[in-house]
Amino acid sequence: MTDIRLYMLQSGTLRCKLHNIKMNEGNGADYEIPVPFFLITHPKGHTVIDGGNAIEVATDPRGYWGKICDVYWPILGRDKGCVDQVKALGFDPADVRYVVHSPLHLDHTGAFGRFPNARQVVQRAEYQYAFAPDWFAAGGYIRKDFDRQGVKIDFLYGVADDHCDLYGDGTLTTVFSPGHSPGHQSFLVRLPRSGPVLLTGDAVRPLGGKIASRLSHLGHRHRPVRPKAAESGGADGRVDRHRSRSGRLAGPAPGTGLLRLTKQVRKTGLLPKNGLNVRNMRNGKSQ
Numbered sequence: 001m002t003d004i005r006l007y008m009l010q011s012g013t014l015r016c017k018l019h020n021i022k023m024n025e026g027n028g029a030d031y032e033i034p035v036p037f038f039l040i041t042h043p044k045g046h047t048v049i050d051g052g053n054a055i056e057v058a059t060d061p062r063g064y065w066g067k068i069c070d071v072y073w074p075i076l077g078r079d080k081g082c083v084d085q086v087k088a089l090g091f092d093p094a095d096v097r098y099v100v101h102s103p104l105h106l107d108h109t110g111a112f113g114r115f116p117n118a119r120q121v122v123q124r125a126e127y128q129y130a131f132a133p134d135w136f137a138a139g140g141y142i143r144k145d146f147d148r149q150g151v152k153i154d155f156l157y158g159v160a161d162d163h164c165d166l167y168g169d170g171t172l173t174t175v176f177s178p179g180h181s182p183g184h185q186s187f188l189v190r191l192p193r194s195g196p197v198l199l200t201g202d203a204v205r206p207l208g209g210k211i212a213s214r215l216s217h218l219g220h221r222h223r224p225v226r227p228k229a230a231e232s233g234g235a236d237g238r239v240d241r242h243r244s245r246s247g248r249l250a251g252p253a254p255g256t257g258l259l260r261l262t263k264q265v266r267k268t269g270l271l272p273k274n275g276l277n278v279r280n281m282r283n284g285k286s287q
């Protein structure tokens with residue numbers, strides 16, 4: 001039986017300027033951002049989360065992405081597309097059951113329609129916006145990535161059907177988190193042995209340097225919000241959404257999966273090749 005594991009992978013980087021990521025910072029300094037994506041292996045069929053850059057930019061960035069290359073230049077090895085990386089780990093692309101999408105921005109859509117038996121799980125609001133974005137957001141959407149024939153799409157409708165449990169066993173739950181884009185969603189991955197991991201896509205970025213100090217002048221305070229112990233993982237391994245007093249999503253408690261994952265990534269750059277070990281599912285409904 002296939003273990004339930006989470007793999008953190010990377011499909012290249014984007015070269016840009018620091019001010020493209022941190023407003024008004026850097027004085028034109030160069031900046032390079034990693035483009036991560038994730039694979040969850042599961043006995044009921046695997047899931048690819050996002051998929052990173054489309055493989056076409058490995059050989060023809062400007063031909064595929066167009067003018068946005070003036071701002072974000074993709075660096076991608078020919079064998080680093082998401083399909084090849086799933087294969088390289090020893091998994092069959094035909095066994096991917098879901099491709100789930102946070103935003104449909106160009107550095108997240110590399111898996112859209114690329115796995116023959118997969119259903120795409122995307123927020124309806126994001127899909128609609130991607131076809132007719134505002135002028136200031138248009139550069140981030142590459143229509144060729146998501147306007148594809150013969151692709152099966154499961155739409156989600158924001159808060160109306162939020163917390164969709166894709167496998168029915170708590171392994172992967174969607175969390176509607178608009179803001180970075182109108183239909184952005186995050187993913188709560190419950191790993192009974194390694195703890196829960198909240199994959200926030202582009203919904204969270206570090207508040208640091210000038211931005212944090214500017215906001216502090218405005219009276220905002222940035223403190224980690226610690227959820228109650230019962231919310232951060234009880235004896236049964238289940239974890240509910242963490243909410244701060246204001247009701248908004250807050251960070252997980254120290255020691256939960258996201259922080260451990262962050263530390264591990266900081267230390268090593270990537271997760272271990274065999275992924276997080278999540279054998280011995282506690283929810284017990286896997287087949």
Ligand SMILES: [Zn+2]
Nearest residue numbers: 103105180202
């Ligand atoms: Zn984005």
